[in-house]
Amino acid sequence: MESSLLASSQSVRSSFSAAAAAGTRGRSPHGPSRVATLAGNGNRARTLRAGPKDSILEVLAQDDMLNATELVQWESGKSVNDIAASQGIRIRRHCHPTASLEEIEKELGPPRNILEKIIWDKEIEVAQGHAKRPLEELIQAAEKAPPSRDFYGALEAAYKRNGVPALIAEVKKASPSRGVLRENFNPVEIAQAYEKNGAACLSILTDEKYFQGSFENLEKVRTSGVKCPLLCKEFVIDKWQIYNARSKGADAILLIAAVLPDLDIKYFLRICKDLGMTALIEVHDEREMERVLKINGVKLIGINNRSLETFVVDTSNTKMLLEKHGDSIREKGILVVGESGLFTPDDVAYVQNAGVSAVLVGESLVKQEDPGRAIAGLFGKELIH
Ligand SMILES: O=P(O)(O)OC[C@@H](O)[C@@H](O)c1c[nH]c2ccccc12
Numbered sequence: 001m002e003s004s005l006l007a008s009s010q011s012v013r014s015s016f017s018a019a020a021a022a023g024t025r026g027r028s029p030h031g032p033s034r035v036a037t038l039a040g041n042g043n044r045a046r047t048l049r050a051g052p053k054d055s056i057l058e059v060l061a062q063d064d065m066l067n068a069t070e071l072v073q074w075e076s077g078k079s080v081n082d083i084a085a086s087q088g089i090r091i092r093r094h095c096h097p098t099a100s101l102e103e104i105e106k107e108l109g110p111p112r113n114i115l116e117k118i119i120w121d122k123e124i125e126v127a128q129g130h131a132k133r134p135l136e137e138l139i140q141a142a143e144k145a146p147p148s149r150d151f152y153g154a155l156e157a158a159y160k161r162n163g164v165p166a167l168i169a170e171v172k173k174a175s176p177s178r179g180v181l182r183e184n185f186n187p188v189e190i191a192q193a194y195e196k197n198g199a200a201c202l203s204i205l206t207d208e209k210y211f212q213g214s215f216e217n218l219e220k221v222r223t224s225g226v227k228c229p230l231l232c233k234e235f236v237i238d239k240w241q242i243y244n245a246r247s248k249g250a251d252a253i254l255l256i257a258a259v260l261p262d263l264d265i266k267y268f269l270r271i272c273k274d275l276g277m278t279a280l281i282e283v284h285d286e287r288e289m290e291r292v293l294k295i296n297g298v299k300l301i302g303i304n305n306r307s308l309e310t311f312v313v314d315t316s317n318t319k320m321l322l323e324k325h326g327d328s329i330r331e332k333g334i335l336v337v338g339e340s341g342l343f344t345p346d347d348v349a350y351v352q353n354a355g356v357s358a359v360l361v362g363e364s365l366v367k368q369e370d371p372g373r374a375i376a377g378l379f380g381k382e383l384i385h
Pocket of ligand 1 (some may be wrong): 170364
């Protein structure tokens with residue numbers, strides 16, 4: 001059943017592990033011995049077969065981003081959901097973007113939680129996006145877009161300058177957990193107010209169905225004269241979305257570890273590097289943190305205090321994960337962003353003491369009459385640019 005879903009999937013074909021599963025399920029084009037040779041040979045990339053999947057492998061292997069286990073998994077033709085589950089990922093993919101949600105539910109049962117539901121809808125949305133605007137066209141558009149701004153550098157500089165965590169201020173109209181946060185919502189006005197009051201970077205929600213965001217908002221903010229680097233806040237499952245974000249002016253993109261198997265994270269990181277974008281890799285628990293810390297090239301990790309599966313918010317999550325992993329994070333020069341549920345200077349101080357250098361804040365700013373002025377309230381002082 002699942003294999004036919006996978007085989008007919010257009011949207012997942014451009015995600016790496018999904019491409020692997022869809023293309024090779026059931027029968028490996030290379031045998032295990034070949035995998036062993038590849039894994040044990042410094043020049044392994046060169047011995048790979050030519051072809052789109054293999055060229056991805058080649059690039060990742062050259063960057064020292066592949067390990068033997070991943071090659072074996074890829075070669076064995078496991079399904080996307082099997083690979084994901086083996087990494088502790090609970091969110092399943094339906095891989096059937098032309099089906100209705102009713103048909104999908106017949107296969108898999110109802111979505112287990114809100115995040116899974118969002119991802120199932122996203123698979124359909126991305127397939128429709130592909131049909132409207134082919135990837136090749138978007139790649140060209142992304143190449144022509146004005147160069148990206150240094151998201152990571154802006155956070156680092158702001159932290160040094162202000163002595164409090166750098167602010168990524170979120171342009172957020174609504175969320176599934178809180179409903180509409182601001183009725184009279186003007187994304188450009190909010191973005192300008194954030195910038196004027198010392199935000200280092202901005203986060204623009206682009207998901208329409210659950211967050212009432214849009215790519216139009218992202219474009220509008222980008223062309224309004226705002227200079228802060230912009231994070232495209234999306235549920236990324238396919239590289240098409242990354243090129244789309246860049247073509248609309250995003251400088252950074254969110255990658256959610258609860259949704260993406262390691263190989264997808266690696267592949268998407270590689271695309272971000274090519275596009276000059278920063279990837280903010282979001283984790284929520286121990287297992288995700290451990291997975292992400294094993295991936296080369298990760299520079300920015302966000303710890304979400306909110307579970308996207310249950311909506312429970314707990315700022316001690318940041319503290320707990322940094323107590324355990326702070327040393328290796330510092331060793332690797334990774335910058336950590338504390339995300340969600342921050343309302344007061346005490347909240348900010350708490351996550352700063354835990355070890356974050358930046359915070360991502362939406363609700364507590366956007367709900368106030370003047371979201372710009374709310375920044376000084378959140379930090380207990382004015383931020384300088
Ligand atoms: O509004 P808050 O609680 O300040 O949270 C902002 C941000 O962390 C949150 O919007 C967020 C974090 N990770 C996400 C992933 C998808 C959608 C939204 C999010």
